[in-house]
Amino acid sequence: MTRIWKILKQWFIEMGSPPLFYNWSSKIIPWLGITTLVLLSLGIYWGLFVSPIDYKQGDVYRILYIHVPSAILGESIFIFMAICGFINVIWRAKISGMMLKAAAPIGMSFTLLVLVTGSVWGKPTWGTWWVWDARLTSTLILFFIYAALIGLHSTIEDKTKADRAVSILSIVGVAIIPVIKKSVDWWQTLHQPSTFTITSSPSMSPEMYLPLLICLLGFYMFFAFSLTLNLRNEVLDRERSKAWVKQNFNS
Amino acid sequence: MSNSIFGWLTIILRRDLLIAFRRSATYITPLIFFLIVVTFFPLALGPQESLLSSLAPGVIWIATLLASLLAVESIFSEDFRDGTLDNFFISLEPSFVLVFAKVLIHWLITGLPIMAASIIAAIVLYLPFDSFLPILLSLILGTSFMSLLGALGAALSLGKSAILSAIIVLPFSIPTLLMGTSVITSSINSQDYFGFLMIMGAMLAIGIPLLCLLTVEALLLNYD
Numbered sequence: 001m002t003r004i005w006k007i008l009k010q011w012f013i014e015m016g017s018p019p020l021f022y023n024w025s026s027k028i029i030p031w032l033g034i035t036t037l038v039l040l041s042l043g044i045y046w047g048l049f050v051s052p053i054d055y056k057q058g059d060v061y062r063i064l065y066i067h068v069p070s071a072i073l074g075e076s077i078f079i080f081m082a083i084c085g086f087i088n089v090i091w092r093a094k095i096s097g098m099m100l101k102a103a104a105p106i107g108m109s110f111t112l113l114v115l116v117t118g119s120v121w122g123k124p125t126w127g128t129w130w131v132w133d134a135r136l137t138s139t140l141i142l143f144f145i146y147a148a149l150i151g152l153h154s155t156i157e158d159k160t161k162a163d164r165a166v167s168i169l170s171i172v173g174v175a176i177i178p179v180i181k182k183s184v185d186w187w188q189t190l191h192q193p194s195t196f197t198i199t200s201s202p203s204m205s206p207e208m209y210l211p212l213l214i215c216l217l218g219f220y221m222f223f224a225f226s227l228t229l230n231l232r233n234e235v236l237d238r239e240r241s242k243a244w245v246k247q248n249f250n251s
Numbered sequence: 252m253s254n255s256i257f258g259w260l261t262i263i264l265r266r267d268l269l270i271a272f273r274r275s276a277t278y279i280t281p282l283i284f285f286l287i288v289v290t291f292f293p294l295a296l297g298p299q300e301s302l303l304s305s306l307a308p309g310v311i312w313i314a315t316l317l318a319s320l321l322a323v324e325s326i327f328s329e330d331f332r333d334g335t336l337d338n339f340f341i342s343l344e345p346s347f348v349l350v351f352a353k354v355l356i357h358w359l360i361t362g363l364p365i366m367a368a369s370i371i372a373a374i375v376l377y378l379p380f381d382s383f384l385p386i387l388l389s390l391i392l393g394t395s396f397m398s399l400l401g402a403l404g405a406a407l408s409l410g411k412s413a414i415l416s417a418i419i420v421l422p423f424s425i426p427t428l429l430m431g432t433s434v435i436t437s438s439i440n441s442q443d444y445f446g447f448l449m450i451m452g453a454m455l456a457i458g459i460p461l462l463c464l465l466t467v468e469a470l471l472l473n474y475d
Contacts, residue, residue, distance in 0.1 A: 089468060141422055141425050144421075144422040145422045145423070147418075147422075148418050148419050148422050151415070151418055151419075152407060152408070152415070152418075152419060155408070155411050155412075155415055156411075161472050161475065164468075164472055165407050165469060165472055168403070168407065168465045168468055168469050169403075169407065169419065171465060172403065172423060172461075172462070172465065173422075173423065175426075179426070
C-alpha cells in the first residue's frame with residue numbers, strides 16, 4: 001500500500017514539474033479542444049433547436065443550456081481552486097499555486113455569465129432583471145470573492161507568495177459554496193430549487209435533460225481546455241529565465 | 252506547557268493594551284466613526300420614526316462592519332514595521348497565540364466600544380427596549396468574527412494599501428451581516444432569534460482555530 005502511494009506521489013510530483021507539464025500538456029491540448037468543440041456544438045445545437053418547447057415558458061427556457069452549466073462551473077471551479085490552495089499551503093506544490101491563479105479568471109467569467117444569463121432569463125419570466133433573492137445574492141458574493149482573489153494576487157509582486165496568499169483566502173472562501181447550494185432550500189426564494197442532480201433521477205424530461213448533460217460536459221471540457229492553455233502561459237511566464245524555456249524557444 | 256502559553260498570551264495582551272491606552276485615538280476613532288455613520292442615515296433619509304426603526308438593524312450592522320474595518324490595518328502593520336513581529340516569530344513561542352492575542356486586542360479596542368455605542372444608536376433610531384439584548388448578543392459574536400476576518404485581511408495585505416484589506420474582508424463578512432441583522436429584525440418582530448445566534452456562534456467556533464492558523468500562514472509569507 002505504501003509502495004503504491006509512493007509511486008503515485010512520485011508520479012504526481014513529476015507530472016507537476018514545469019518542463020514536464022509543458023511537454024505532456026502540449027500533447028493533450030488538441031484532444032481537449034476537439035472534445036470541447038464536439039460536445040459544445042452538439043449540446044447547444046440539440047438544446048437550442050431540437051429539444052421540445054417548454055409548455056409554460058416557451059422558447060425562453062432554452063437559455064437554461066447556458067445558465068445551468070455556467071452556474072455549476074462557477075461553483076466547481078471555486079472548489080477546484082480551494083483544493084489547489086489547500087495543496088499549495090500544505091505541500092508547497094508550485095504547480096497547484098499556478099493552477100489556482102490560472103483558474104480564477106475562468107471561474108469569474110463563468111460566474112459573470114450566470115448572473116447575466118440569469119438576469120436575461122429573469123426579465124421575461126419573473127418580470128424583473130434582478131431580485132434580492134438568496135440564490136442570486138450568494139452568487140453575486142461568489143463573484144465578489146473571485147474579484148478579491150484576483151485583486152489580491154495582482155498586488156503581490158512575488159508570484160509564489162501571491163499564490164500562497166490567494167490559496168489561504170480561497171480556503172476561507174469555499175465556505176460560500178454550500179451556502180449557494182443550499183440557499184434555495186434554506187430560504188423561501190423566487191429562484192426554483194435545483195432540478196438537475198446527479199444523485200436522484202431527473203425531474204425533467206429526458207429530451208431536455210440529455211442536451212443539458214452534454215452541455216455541462218462540454219463546459220467542463222472547455223474549462224479543462226482553457227485552464228491548460230492558461231497554465232502553460234503561466235508556466236512559461238514564471239520560468240522564462242530557466243534553461244528549458246530558452247532551449248524550447250531557441251531551437 | 253499550558254502555563255507558558257497563558258504567560259505568553261498575557262504578556263502580549265498587556266503590552267498591546269498598554270500601547271492602545273497610551274494612544275486614545277486607537278479606541279476612540281472606531282467609536283466616533285460608528286456614531287458618525289449612524290448619524291448619516293437619519294440625515295440622508297429623513298427623520299420619520301417608522302422608517303428609521305425599520306432600517307435600524309441594517310444601519311447598526313453596516314456601521315459596525317465599516318468601523319471594525321477601519322482599525323483592521325493597524326493590527327499588524329506597526330509591529331511589522333518596527334520589527335516587533337519578527338521577534339515574536341523568532342521567540343519560538345507558538346505563533347497561533349500571538350495571532351489570537353492580536354485578534355483579542357482588536358476586538359477590545361473596536362468591538363467593545365462599538366457595542367457600547369450600539370445602544371445609543373438603538374435609542375436614537377427608535378428601536379424598542381426589548382431589542383437591546385439581542386443587539387448586544389449578535390454584536391458580541393459578530394464583531395469577534397469580524398476581528399478574526401480582519402486579522403486575516405490585515406496579514407494578507409501587510410504593507411499594502413488599506414483599501415485592499417477592505418476588499419478582501421468585505422465579501423467574507425456578508426454572512427455575519429445577514430445573520431446579525433436577522434437577529435435584530437426577528438427580535439423586533441418578536442420571533443425566535445436563537446437560531447441565527449447559534450449560526451453566528453458556530454461560525455465563530457470554526458473561525459477561531461481556522462482563521463487564526465491561516466493568519467499565521469499569511470504572516471509567514473512575509474518571512475520567507
